[in-house]
Amino acid sequence: MAPIIKTENLRHLYSEGTPFEHVAIDDINFSAEKGEIIGIIGHTGSGKSTFIQHLNGLLKPSSGRVLFNGEDIFSSKTFTHEVRFKVGLVFQYPEYQLFEETVYKDIAFGPKNMKLSEEQIDISVRGAAEFVGVDEELLNKSPFDLSGGQKRRVAIAGVMAMQPDVLILDEPTAGLDPSGRDSIITNILRYHDATGCTIILVTHSMEEIARSVDRLVVFNKGHIMMDGAPSEVFEHDEELRSVGLSVPEVSLVAKRLRQLGLPIDRSVYTVEQAKKALLAVRGGAAGAP
Amino acid sequence: MLRDVTLGQYFPGDTIVHRLDPRTKLTLTLIYIVALFLAVDYFSYAVMIVVLAACIIISKIKLRVILRGVKPLLIVIIITGLLNLFYTKGEPILSFWIIKITVEGIKRAVFMILRIVMLIMGSFLLTYTTSPVALTDGLESLLSPLKKLRFPVHELAMMMSIALRFIPTLIEETDKIMSAQKARGANFETGNLFQRAKALLPLLIPLFISAFRRADELAVAMESRCYNGGEGRTKMKSLHMAPRDWIALFLGALLLAGMIVMNVYKI
Numbered sequence: 001m002a003p004i005i006k007t008e009n010l011r012h013l014y015s016e017g018t019p020f021e022h023v024a025i026d027d028i029n030f031s032a033e034k035g036e037i038i039g040i041i042g043h044t045g046s047g048k049s050t051f052i053q054h055l056n057g058l059l060k061p062s063s064g065r066v067l068f069n070g071e072d073i074f075s076s077k078t079f080t081h082e083v084r085f086k087v088g089l090v091f092q093y094p095e096y097q098l099f100e101e102t103v104y105k106d107i108a109f110g111p112k113n114m115k116l117s118e119e120q121i122d123i124s125v126r127g128a129a130e131f132v133g134v135d136e137e138l139l140n141k142s143p144f145d146l147s148g149g150q151k152r153r154v155a156i157a158g159v160m161a162m163q164p165d166v167l168i169l170d171e172p173t174a175g176l177d178p179s180g181r182d183s184i185i186t187n188i189l190r191y192h193d194a195t196g197c198t199i200i201l202v203t204h205s206m207e208e209i210a211r212s213v214d215r216l217v218v219f220n221k222g223h224i225m226m227d228g229a230p231s232e233v234f235e236h237d238e239e240l241r242s243v244g245l246s247v248p249e250v251s252l253v254a255k256r257l258r259q260l261g262l263p264i265d266r267s268v269y270t271v272e273q274a275k276k277a278l279l280a281v282r283g284g285a286a287g288a289p
Numbered sequence: 290m291l292r293d294v295t296l297g298q299y300f301p302g303d304t305i306v307h308r309l310d311p312r313t314k315l316t317l318t319l320i321y322i323v324a325l326f327l328a329v330d331y332f333s334y335a336v337m338i339v340v341l342a343a344c345i346i347i348s349k350i351k352l353r354v355i356l357r358g359v360k361p362l363l364i365v366i367i368i369t370g371l372l373n374l375f376y377t378k379g380e381p382i383l384s385f386w387i388i389k390i391t392v393e394g395i396k397r398a399v400f401m402i403l404r405i406v407m408l409i410m411g412s413f414l415l416t417y418t419t420s421p422v423a424l425t426d427g428l429e430s431l432l433s434p435l436k437k438l439r440f441p442v443h444e445l446a447m448m449m450s451i452a453l454r455f456i457p458t459l460i461e462e463t464d465k466i467m468s469a470q471k472a473r474g475a476n477f478e479t480g481n482l483f484q485r486a487k488a489l490l491p492l493l494i495p496l497f498i499s500a501f502r503r504a505d506e507l508a509v510a511m512e513s514r515c516y517n518g519g520e521g522r523t524k525m526k527s528l529h530m531a532p533r534d535w536i537a538l539f540l541g542a543l544l545l546a547g548m549i550v551m552n553v554y555k556i
Binding site: 053056058081084085088089090091094096097098099109110113114144158159162 | 465466468469470471472473474475476490491494495498499
């Protein structure tokens with residue numbers, strides 16, 4: 001099956017042609033399959049935010065191509081506009097873009113721009129609100145009366161309501177408390193399971209995405225440094241640390257235990273997995289004479 | 290695209306123009322503007338052009354950069370030029386239909402355009418070579434006699450420096466909100482005037498809210514550091530007039546005197 005979104009030798013220069021010119025991303029070859037959950041991780045300034053803004057055509061590459069379902073997204077203006085709805089992008093701190101009188105109207109902004117009918121808009125707004133856990137009675141409130149966490153949910157629902165095939169979220173949990181973080185990630189995963197869309201999560205917290213993604217892409221200085229399953233990526237803990245990233249602590253513990261000779265699999269990097277693996281080891285040991 | 294705005298942008302440097310006291314530079318700019326309006330003939334304009342060129346060369350600011358500031362006002366300049374060209378009475382050298390072009394008209398149009406362009410270039414040279422903080426400090430110091438008349442000089446200077454400080458922040462914020470709304474299919478580029486004005490709402494409302502939020506946060510931050518106006522407030526970098534400032538002011542005074550004499554006696 002062809003990848004739903006793909007980039008070829010993507011390169012972006014900021015302030016092109018001025019003395020301030022610098023390369024933000026270079027030689028990015030990335031592809032995502034339908035239904036995949038991908039984590040993009042990288043230090044501040046590694047180019048990950050620049051990269052994701054290419055995927056829905058907000059930024060135009062200096063060279064290289066972005067393909068959506070095999071078609072160049074800049075092939076025509078109408079297609080670029082269409083792709084904006086197919087590739088939903090939730091920015092960092094999205095609550096600062098709310099502007100309507102009511103939560104309902106704000107979530108409906110995207111679907112309205114898609115020129116959907118009133119009934120279709122109603123269905124997508126209510127559906128999206130439910131996915132992010134925004135109660136029915138909040139829909140007629142002003143978004144400015146909500147708490148920070150609720151605003152964030154409303155803003156995410158505003159993008160979900162466009163029913164995109166690819167949903168990209170830039171640091172969706174930044175600045176939230178742990179329980180708020182957990183529930184937003186859970187909501188996103190629930191949305192994925194229900195719609196089968198592709199999810200791209202950008203973050204710089206390893207712990208957070210380790211347990212939710214199928215694939216991890218590591219950005220460093222504008223390049224893709226690693227791309228693979230989390231267990232493969234976490235193998236390279238030294239390299240990751242050398243570029244200022246950490247690996248989940250559980251994976252370090254598992255690695256150390258492995259070095260001590262315990263039979264713990266390399267794919268162990270979450271608390272749940274570690275618990276299971278350790279119980280299996282103990283069970284095995286208890287069973288031995 | 291919004292990043293191209295150069296209004297009040299400071300280009301750090303280490304030339305004598307950069308090092309002059311901001312009060313000197315403000316005074317000299319004022320002198321320069323007055324002298325520019327006193328210039329009436331070829332010779333006096335030539336003197337002003339030489340003065341401006343010398344300042345630009347010494348400051349090592351590229352001419353291209355300074356001319357960039359003129360660009361947004363191009364339409365105003367062209368209209369002024371055309372009005373002067375067509376509506377000056379005198380000896381017609383060209384006339385057809387209702388249009389009459391006179392020698393005096395051409396001369397006045399050229400002078401007028403030159404005056405506006407040089408006015409803009411001169412004031413841009415000031416903001417390009419003086420940091421906003423130094424500029425407001427200088428202004429506060431120059432206006433301080435007005436304090437006697439209970440004019441809130443310090444408050445005015447503080448408001449100016451805060452406004453200047455937040456221009457780049459607000460530009461960045463606008464960029465961000467614009468991208469976010471575009472990601473939801475907002476269209477800022479097409480449609481008639483009414484549609485475009487309406488399309489700006491999703492941009493302006495969040496921008497205003499964030500500006501108010503920032504203002505509130507800044508006020509709290511200032512109060513928690515016990516800011517309460519200019520009374521008894523000291524500065525980390527207090528202004529000092531160096532010998533070069535007095536020399537520059539003397540040269541400025543000389544220029545002004547020369548221009549007055551030329552204007553009065555029409556040399």
